[in-house]
Amino acid sequence: xxxxxxxxxxxxxxxxxxxxxxxxxxxxxxxxxxxxxxxxxxxxxxxxxxxxxxxxxxxxxxxxxxxxxxxxxxxxxxxxxxxxxxxxxxxxxxxxxxxxxxxxxxxxxxxxxxxxxxxxxxxxxxxxxxxxxxxxxxxxxxxxxxxxxxxxxxxxxxxxxxxxxxxxxxxxxxxxxxxxxxxxxxxxxxxxxxxxxxxxxxxxxxxxxxxxxxxxxx
Numbered sequence: 134x135x136x137x138x139x140x141x142x143x144x145x146x147x148x149x150x151x152x153x154x155x156x157x158x159x160x161x162x163x164x165x166x167x168x169x170x171x172x173x174x175x176x177x178x179x180x181x182x183x184x185x186x187x188x189x190x191x192x193x194x195x196x197x198x199x200x201x202x203x204x205x206x207x208x209x210x211x212x213x214x215x216x217x218x219x220x221x222x223x224x225x226x227x228x229x230x231x232x233x234x235x236x237x238x239x240x241x242x243x244x245x246x247x248x249x250x251x252x253x254x255x256x257x258x259x260x261x262x263x264x265x266x267x268x269x270x271x272x273x274x275x276x277x278x279x280x281x282x283x284x285x286x287x288x289x290x291x292x293x294x295x296x297x298x299x300x301x302x303x304x305x306x307x308x309x310x311x312x313x314x315x316x317x318x319x320x321x322x323x324x325x326x327x328x329x330x331x332x333x334x335x336x337x338x339x340x341x342x343x344x345x346x347x348x349x350x351x
Contacts, residue, residue, distance in 0.1 A: 141333075141334060141335045142335050144345055145282040145284070145307075145309065145342075145345065145346065146282060147206050147207065147208055147346065147349050148207075149279055149281040149282055150208050150281075150282040151210070151275060151278060151280045151283055151284070152199060152203045152208060152209070152210045152211065152284045152286070153213070153271075153283055153284065153286070153287070154211070154213070154286055155287025155297055156213055156214060156215055156287050156288055156289075157193070157249055158215065158236075158243060159243070159246065160214075160215060160236050160242035161288075162246055163246070167236065167240075167242040168234075180318075187320075188288070188316055191313050192286075192316045193248050193249060195339035196287075196311075196314050197248060197249050198339060199286065199311065199342065200249060202342075202347065203284075209255075209256075210251070210255050211255065211257075211274075212251055212255065212256065213257075213258045213259075213260050213269070213271075213287075214236070214243050214257060214259055215234060215243070215259075215260060215261070216238060216240075216260070217236060217238055217261055218259065218261070219237075220237045220238060221235070221237075222235035222261075224261060226267075228262065229261055243259065258270075263292055263296040264293070264299075265293070265297050266304065275306070280306070282306070282309065283306045283307070283309070284309045284342065285298055285308060285309070285310050285315070285334070286314030287315055288315055288317065289315075289316070289317045289318065290315045290317040290323045290326045291317050291323065291326035291329075292317075294310070295330050298310055298330050302333040302334060308334035308335070309336070310330070310334045310335070310336050310337075311336075311337060311339050311342060312327060312337065312338055313338050313339050314339050
């Protein structure tokens with residue numbers, strides 16, 4: 134990159150970076166979560182088999198390794214979960230009401246999966262819209278924390294993750310999307326989303342980003 138040339142292909146600065154983990158929660162990241170309550174085991178396998186296998190075998194291990202790398206270097210780890218501020222979900226977005234998403238405040242469905250659970254006083258933001266930037270004060274928090282680089286992981290790639298990437302880009306953050314740290318219901322949906330938002334972020338596999346984090350402290 135020439136001097137003075139702007140680019141998204143900028144390595145992170147650890148003291149100005151946060152890892153954002155989007156919606157890895159019981160509600161739709163476990164077969165016994167609320168979103169699948171009306172489905173039989175056979176229906177869950179038919180409709181969501183790829184998603185759960187990819188989540189278990191690739192996405193969660195990648196996120197866990199990234200969390201360890203970030204925590205070791207003092208990089209803030211922040212979580213979002215779909216969770217209403219009320220029990221009946223009257224505060225949800227219209228889109229969530231139409232879709233039928235309601236995760237009551239304080240419910241099991243709102244809990245981050247144990248495999249990647251928050252530690253210490255890490256921030257967990259309840260949200261009631263696809264983009265975390267719309268229904269939370271995340272932008273305000275990131276600016277208070279001095280964050281310029283945002284690493285994004287979670288699900289679904291083509292829904293809440295993509296919404297967060299687009300909004301973060303427009304708000305002036307340098308976004309790195311971890312391609313194997315997010316997933317969707319089908320490989321086609323995941324890959325299509327990665328292609329669609331390539332102009333809003335740089336994209337890296339988890340191991341490459343972990344190596345970059347380590348090199349910043351080498």
